[in-house]
Amino acid sequence: MVVTEAERLACLQRLRDSTEPDQSQLHDAIGVICRECFDPVQPEILQANPRAVRCLDCAMEYQLTE
Secondary structure (H helix, E strand, C coil): CCCCHHHHHHHHHHHHHCCCCCCCCEECCCCEECCCCCCECCHHHHHHCCCCCCCHHHHHHHHHHC
């Protein structure tokens, strides 16, 4: 899947606007882990939404299926 810069910025904005109070973050020694793919959540995602629970790719997939 190729992500355009506009899609990336739109996703980051949705992440800034979103909160998921009923879900907790997964952590390991490195930091926050994506609850879908178990890869580290990118720092820019956590900067946009400190309570993020998904990496950018999984967040985009999640929002597409919602």
